[in-house]
Amino acid sequence: METKRIMMAVFLIFSFTGLLGQNAETGRKGMVLFQGNLAGGYRFAPGIFTAYVQGDTDWFLHDRVTLGGQVWYHIPIRSDVLKHNHSVFAGIAVHPVKTGRIDPFIGFHPGASLVGERNNALSVIPVMSASAGVNIYTGPLFHLFLKVQGVAGNFNGREQTSQPLHELRFSAGLAYHFRLKTKKSS
């Protein structure tokens, strides 16, 4: 029984290594990336960890630049005085490496957050953000990603809850991409 488990584990490991044998993407212009995952964060002012469901999409309009948008849905936890801190961002990311399996990037995404301490008192707060991360392409459809994003803003609720929204957010996991059809050059 134990031998069977070990063989199963070895089989599963080797079945994924085949992904690395596939050709890396050459020239990323026209690719669309998207993902949806759980994400975490750390808000500095009260010094608490936060949780989100996060999704984003990016479009390679150039081999080294993407236009993208993000949505972050806040999951309230007991120790957090803010019951709502949902965000949307839009901006660009610069990818210094044009081709290859490893794709680091840095991004700039201004946005807005819907913030409130209870359901009937939500405010739209402008926030600014910058991100850094890396995509690892494993094939024509899937890639792994890791991203760290810094967010800055200020929220004023009641005096006890007025606080900065400065936060570091982390997301990682499996993502997807496909290539839009591009015109063939004559």
Add this chain to the structure above:
Amino acid sequence: MLFLFIPCGVFAQKKPFRSLFDSGGNLSLGVRSTVSTFSHGKFDETGIGSGGHFRLQLTDRINTEWYFDYLHTDIQKKAYRRDYHIGWSVMYYLIKTKNFTRPVTPFIVAGHCFDHTRITPVNRPQERQQRGSSAVQAGLGTHFNITPRFDISLKCQYMLHLGPELHAHIHGEDVEIEKHKNAGWEGHLLISISANYKIARLWKPKG
């Protein structure tokens, strides 16, 4: 006598016609983040804002930017200020753009905006006051051209309000909102960073 006629041929050559618009035409869209600091003579009440804009380049050296900003400023946790700016700026490039193939394109900028300000004490929202006004701004900036179509721009401007302006004074636990007539030289320092993409060329340069 014949030698005197030789230079006359110079005047017969056609001088290339350079239209006012023959180097412009780029239409860009952008998103921006703005930090407002140095408010009313003091380095406090730092506000953070977001917004968007479009740019229409008129000539090789002159670009215009039409923008909207929304800024939120915390006032010592006792009150908060919301500013809405809608306006326009003119940018003059200090060097030839060379179709933005240079890594950096610096510029000077000046413009005007309409401003709506709302100040609300945190524990007494019914005492909120708001006012519309007008402002002028000027400063320096630069484009960091990642590609000829994409750029990240950094801009620093000083904004002066024209006419009366709202301001909150904190006295211990109390918040007093008053209208200042003629704010004078006490304005705001605005630092903006934006990401921009040229989506179209509305007219092609001649020649």
